[in-house]
Amino acid sequence: MSDITVEVLKKALPDKYKVRITDEFADKINQLLDDPDYTEIYRDNFLAYSTVLNDGKFKMEEYLNAVKYCSHKLMGRSNIDSYIRTFPDRYNDFLAKGYSDKEISAQVSIYNKGKLPNSILEQSIIPSWIINQDLHQKAINVLADLMMTANSEKVRADSANSLLVHLKPPEVKKVELDIGVKSNKEIDDMKTLLAELSAKQLQLIDNGMASVVDVAHTKIVEAEYKEVENE
Structure with a gap:
């Protein structure tokens, strides 16, 4: 990855x-971000989270250190490991002064709770499409311009198709409810009882023992019964 230029810094900060x-400022930034293994990650995050500088008065070196610390945190490293990788000289100074693990852990905890690291970590959980909404709109504008002004018919058609795909309104999803009635023993027993009752009513009508009107006005009474043994 190439060095961060003055033009890029003016747009980002x-x-x-x-x-x-x-130029001297840009050179210093590139020097401080230079690392055998993490230069690209540091530079990307330096540019990505620069909006946190709007809220507060921070020195650029403080921001650079916070970017490094949070970069390691975002890679899954512990607070102490991220701190050591960000401040190796400070950590060695703690050891030289005879700081205990508990005392070093306290220093790390203080830094981890600082406003600048937390502002970066909070922004890191915001989806990239929200952070880059302005670029999203610019891309749409470019496609629209190509659709209208490009000399190539294919370019115009491809641009129009891309716009249709990306600007398609969300589909309305229909919610289907399963209201089917599942069979159970009580329902089956009721069906059997009604079938037997209907058969008996038809038999009464056929034998002249009841009229259709009588059957229609028959009341069904719920009752319990028990079998009695013959004495």
Whole structure:
């Protein structure tokens, strides 16, 4: 990855920092972000989370250190490991002074609770499509311009098709309810009882023992019964 240029810094950093952006400033930033293994990650995160500088007065070196610390945190490393990788000289100084593990852990905890690291970590959980909404709109504008002005018919058609795909309104999903009645013993018993009752009513009508009107007005009474043994 190439070095961060003055132009890139002016676009990425808040206005209050732009007055100090020079070639020397850019060189210093690139030097501080340089690392055999993590240069690209540091640089990407330095540019991605620069909006946190809008809220508060932070020195650029403080922001750079916070970017490094949070980069390691986002890679799944522990607080102490991230701190050691960000501040190796400070950690060695703690050891030289005879700090215990508990005392070093306390220093790490204080830094981890700081406003700048937490602001970066909070922003890191925001989906990238939200952070880059302005780029999303710019991409749409470019496609729209190509659709209208490109000399190639294929380019115009491809641009139009891409716009139709990406600007398609969300589909309305229909909710289907399963209201089927599942069979159980009580329902089966009721069906059997009604079938037997209907058969007996038809028999009464056929034998002239009841009329259709009588059957229609028959009341069904719920009752319990028990068998009695013959004495």
